[in-house]
Amino acid sequence: MDNNDPARRSPEHPNEAPLDEPESRHAAYYFFVSWLDLAVSLGITVIVGAVVIWVAIRVIQPAPPTTLTMSAGPEYSRFWFAAQKYKEILARNGVTLRVLTSSGTLENLVRLADPASHVDLGFVQSGLTSIPSVVSPDTRQVGLMSLGSVSNWPLFVFYRGPELTRLSEFKGKRLAIGREGSGTRQIVLLLLRANGVEPGSNAQMLPLVGEDAVNALLAGTVDVAFLTADSARPVLMEKMIRTPDIRLFSFTQAKAYVRSFPFLSQFEVPMGAFDLADNLPAEPTATVETTVELIARDTLHPALSDLIVEAAGEVHGGASLLHAAGEYPAPVAHDFPLSPDAVRYYKSGKSFLYRTMPFWLASLVDRLLVLVVPIVVVLIPAIRFVPPLYAWRVKSRFYRRYGELIALERSVLDDPSEQNYVEFTEKLNAIEKGLNKLQMPVAYADHFYELREHISYVRSQIAALQRGDDSRA
Known part of the structure; x- marks a missing residue:
């Protein structure tokens, strides 16, 4: 219809532009579901859920690494052979x-304390952190933990000459105390200094170990040989104890040593331990011992912790002259706290998954179970927000047009000029035309018709204002 038709003009204001109705009227396009809005609503929920699951996988319990590095000991030493079994x-x-050789447990500890070395495991003799001159006190704070003791480490002292009962009587003698960098050497030096025996001042300390120390003692080039479980092979000990004028030192002050140095414990060499037929030694002999612990970084994956402690049982669980079967590994730690995962393993063993499945499969299932928590706690409640989010997206189209309608009405009320009436008509028609082209779910048709009524109401109010009708409601 022509907008210039006189019939369309206001009788009171024949020269004013009429407030036209939109040129074409038709209902919006209806359908049952707005798939786009539903897809966006679900997509937001899926993205949030995916982020939560990713965090659960990567942060809460990442996959166990497939490569570890262990610092063991000198090649062909007891530690080195144990590492090969692991x-x-x-x-x-x-x-x-990956097995790395080292000069001994002291170097193992230094490597573990240095994150740049990328060493995950190592054998460490207890008591080393009690020697500030050797190991920095800060070593206790570098994120290390114990997986338990895997062996005891008795100290055997053989000497030449008349019977001696105290370490202080070794002053002025030549002592074979072990290689540089070994934990045994540092422990021996600690015990000797406690007895007033100082290297270089009243005793000569020689870096001899094992068979070299034994041969030196037999040859008379040293007076005392300090041996440990690694270097004191039964054949060597039997050889020395059968040699006239060579004696096995008895720690008559063993109780005092244990109380003075908490990392020490008493050990008794049984009568006849080296030869039952000849009853060598002829009487029980007291000595002291430390323990060897399996130390790991506190970032060790729980699944690998279980696997390593289980391996320790296979490697160290047998009987020997030094300990009974099943005595090691044991949940005993001295210098570093016992790992919570190790404590759990010692109490209840492997979890059901790892007892019934291969390691790789149990690890995978264990990680998948972690996903149950975020799914139950996050995703299921999040699904409840999909309907409100979907409704908000559909209604937001009406909210936007309501905003435009309010702003348009306000602009005419603030400035009821002829030019504003013309612009108002054009913009109001555009709003209604856009509304009529909307595609929306049937469930929200009431919002469509309410907005159309409100558009008609505003149209009539502004028309009344243009006519100067003060009776508009």
Whole structure:
């Protein structure tokens, strides 16, 4: 219809532009579901859920690494051979163990304390952190933990000459105290200094160990040989104890040593331990011992912790002259706290998954179970927000047009000029035309018709204002 038709003009204001109705009227396009809005609403929920699951996988319990590094000991030493057994056991479970040789447990501890060395495990003799001159006190704070003691480490002292009962009587003698960098050497030096025996001033300390120390003692080039479980092979000890004028030192002050140094404990060499037929030694002999602990970084994956402690039982669980079967590994720690995962393992063993499945499969299932928590706690409640989010997206189209309608009405009320009436008509028609082209779910048709009524109401109010009708309601 022509907007210039006189019939369309206001009889009171024949020269004023009429407030036209939109040129074409038709209802909006209806359908049952707005798939786009539903997809966006669900997409937001899925994205939030995916982020939560990713955090659960990567942060809460990441996958166990497939490669570990262990600092063991000198090549062909007792520690080195033990590390090779660990390597075989872990390989059966798909974990590669890199074994590094070292000068001894002191170097193992230094490597573990240095994150840049990338060492995950190491054998460490207890008591080393009690020697500030050797190990920095800060070493206790570097994030290390114990997986338990894997062996006792008795100290055997053989000497030449008349019977001696105190370490202080070794003043002025030549002492074979072990290689540089070994934990045994540092423990021996600590005990000797407690007895007033100082290297360089009243005693000569020689870095001899094992067979070299034994041969030196037999040859008379040293007076005392300090041996530990690694270097005191039964054949060497039997050889020395059968040699006239060589004696096995008895720690008559063993109780005092244990109380003075908490990392020490008493050990008794049984009568006849070296030869039952000849009853050598002829009487029980007291000595002291430390323990060897398996130390790891506190970032060790719980699944690998269980696997390593289990391997320790296979490697160190047998009987020997030094300990009974099943005595090690044990939940005993001195210098570093016992790992919570190790404590759990010692109490209840492996979890059900790891008892019934291969390691790689149990690890996968264990990680998948972690997803149950975020799914139950986050995703299920989040699904409840999908309907409100969907409704808000649909209604927001009406909210936006209500905002435009309010602003348009306000502009005419603030400035009821002829030009504003013309612009108002054009913009109001555009709003209604856009509304009529909306595509929306049937469930929200009431909002469509309410907005159309409000548009008509505003149109009539502004028309009345243009006519000067003060009776508009």
